Amino acid sequence: MTVMPQTLGDSAFRKIKAMILDGTLPPGTRLPEKNLADQLGVSRTPVREAIGQLVSEGFATRSHGGAPLVSIVSLTDIMEILHVRSLLECEAARKAAISGQSMQKLADLRGHFSGFLQQRPSPAEHTAVDMQLHLTLAHMAGSKLLMELIEGLKIKTRMYDQGSIPARFEPGCHEHLMLIDAVIAQDPEAASAAMKLHLSHTRQAIFSHLHHPF
Numbered sequence: 001m002t003v004m005p006q007t008l009g010d011s012a013f014r015k016i017k018a019m020i021l022d023g024t025l026p027p028g029t030r031l032p033e034k035n036l037a038d039q040l041g042v043s044r045t046p047v048r049e050a051i052g053q054l055v056s057e058g059f060a061t062r063s064h065g066g067a068p069l070v071s072i073v074s075l076t077d078i079m080e081i082l083h084v085r086s087l088l089e090c091e092a093a094r095k096a097a098i099s100g101q102s103m104q105k106l107a108d109l110r111g112h113f114s115g116f117l118q119q120r121p122s123p124a125e126h127t128a129v130d131m132q133l134h135l136t137l138a139h140m141a142g143s144k145l146l147m148e149l150i151e152g153l154k155i156k157t158r159m160y161d162q163g164s165i166p167a168r169f170e171p172g173c174h175e176h177l178m179l180i181d182a183v184i185a186q187d188p189e190a191a192s193a194a195m196k197l198h199l200s201h202t203r204q205a206i207f208s209h210l211h212h213p214f
Contacts (some may be wrong), residue, residue: 008045016054030069031070032070055068066135073159082202083152089199092143092146096138097182130172135150
């Protein structure tokens, strides 16, 4: 299989997307081509290509005047996203528990989350391990489409909270450990219930944070 070389537009897309997801470019921020080109050290053409891709994938929108902006994910959007995630990911966890696949990767991820409770990781490290867990369960469920859908919805969740609810860190780690233990024990109902509980608590935390941000 031939791997296509990465273009400047691809590189600009990845970098701008990362800035959106880590909060460097908050929702509603304008995306001026010249400023971004200067910041990334490229011409405006690859930035223009990157912005087009960001718009097509939902990370950015164009205002009535045509100026691109970082997309704003509303509370209604995130509640719907979390509802759909619950439907998909509870099923993924259930199937993972009965997949018959090796549990070694989950055991390794369990070690990460246990370690996080002892020494808090960087936001980037925590986000990467969190994503890896959810995608690992989807992979174990045996569906590439499920993996793609879950990854896309996870990213949209990040666009909303961007790690802005620190009180969720420790409870979230414990919930992930409970989820992993249920899958390793090959208990599909417990795995599905653990995932449902985790996403329900995430939903409650986001809703509470919106109404009581401080």
